[in-house]
Amino acid sequence: MPNPVVRFDGVRFAYGETDILRDVSLSVVPGQVVAIMGGSGSGKTTLLRLIGGQLRANAGRVEVDGEDMATLSESALYERRKKLGMLFQFGALFTDLSVFDNVAFPLRERTDLPESMVRDLVLMKLQAVGLRGAAKLMPAELSGGMARRVALARAIALDPRVMLYDEPFTGLDPISLSTIGSLIRELNDALGAASIVVTHDVAESLAIVDYVYFLAEGRVIAEGTPDSVRESAHPFVRQFVGGEKDGPLPFHKPAGPYATDLGLEDGRHD
Numbered sequence: 094m095p096n097p098v099v100r101f102d103g104v105r106f107a108y109g110e111t112d113i114l115r116d117v118s119l120s121v122v123p124g125q126v127v128a129i130m131g132g133s134g135s136g137k138t139t140l141l142r143l144i145g146g147q148l149r150a151n152a153g154r155v156e157v158d159g160e161d162m163a164t165l166s167e168s169a170l171y172e173r174r175k176k177l178g179m180l181f182q183f184g185a186l187f188t189d190l191s192v193f194d195n196v197a198f199p200l201r202e203r204t205d206l207p208e209s210m211v212r213d214l215v216l217m218k219l220q221a222v223g224l225r226g227a228a229k230l231m232p233a234e235l236s237g238g239m240a241r242r243v244a245l246a247r248a249i250a251l252d253p254r255v256m257l258y259d260e261p262f263t264g265l266d267p268i269s270l271s272t273i274g275s276l277i278r279e280l281n282d283a284l285g286a287a288s289i290v291v292t293h294d295v296a297e298s299l300a301i302v303d304y305v306y307f308l309a310e311g312r313v314i315a316e317g318t319p320d321s322v323r324e325s326a327h328p329f330v331r332q333f334v335g336g337e338k339d340g341p342l343p344f345h346k347p348a349g350p351y352a353t354d355l356g357l358e359d360g361r362h363d
């Protein structure tokens with residue numbers, strides 16, 4: 094096995110007093126596309142932000158390319174982020190820039206490449222997502238699926254070693270959804286990168302990933318290849334794969350008594 098490009102070892106992370114990740118260990122090697130699945134609020138976005146260095150672990154290690162994120166200086170982090178491509182859930186395009194200028198943005202911002210080379214690179218990235226013909230359009234002229242593909246072209250502009258996707262399938266129609274799925278796989282293989290796809294879309298991700306981690310209660314509670322996931326008898330996994338509402342994952346986020354929230358508790362009518 095090659096060395097992991099992303100590795101979590103016993104990672105704990107809390108917002109204030111609230112533990113979000115209690116003890117997470119996982120690894121991703123170059124060439125792999127890995128899914129992180131978990132319910133809403135299970136800490137999936139938090140995990141990506143730890144990899145991006147926007148957040149720091151309270152305990153354990155987060156390594157990217159063998160380097161401990163906790164020990165990197167601000168300038169080293171900035172350099173490190175050039176190697177990370179991120180497609181965030183609401184990572185909208187700049188509405189006042191054309192498709193071309195959206196994809197050119199990271200190249201102009203983060204490199205000193207001459208404009209002629211920027212142009213070639215932008216057209217190459219747009220070609221990779223099938224949208225070279227849309228270079229002159231404005232974001233308002235794109236469908237939701239096309240906009241997501243442009244955001245993808247922008248995310249790969251700097252040839253990242255690691256691609257991070259936060260809910261890339263959300264809000265897409267079935268055809269755009271499977272296009273994005275295939276693109277995630279193809280771009281990963283073309284770039285020789287590693288990709289981490291955070292999602293609760295089981296069918297789409299099982300079709301394109303090499304390995305799946307299930308996150309619940311701050312831990313990896315199950316993991317395996319798509320085949321082993323499909324056959325798993327693990328109740329959490331079954332609930333995900335079967336899309337069952339009732340199971341070990343609570344449908345309701347933990348909350349105080351409903352009556353209290355409604356102000357109906359005895360003697361509390363002030």
Ligand SMILES: Nc1ncnc2c1ncn2[C@@H]1O[C@H](COP(=O)(O)OP(=O)(O)O)[C@@H](O)[C@H]1O
Pocket residue numbers: 108113131132133134135136137138139140
């Ligand atoms: N900036 C923040 N401050 C405090 N709590 C947060 C913050 N961001 C997220 N949380 C909480 O952390 C938990 C995990 O959030 P997140 O990683 O976004 O979950 P997911 O992406 O799996 O839905 C949630 O309960 C969320 O409310």
Ligand SMILES: [Mg+2]
Pocket residue numbers: 137138139259
């Ligand atoms: Mg999230």
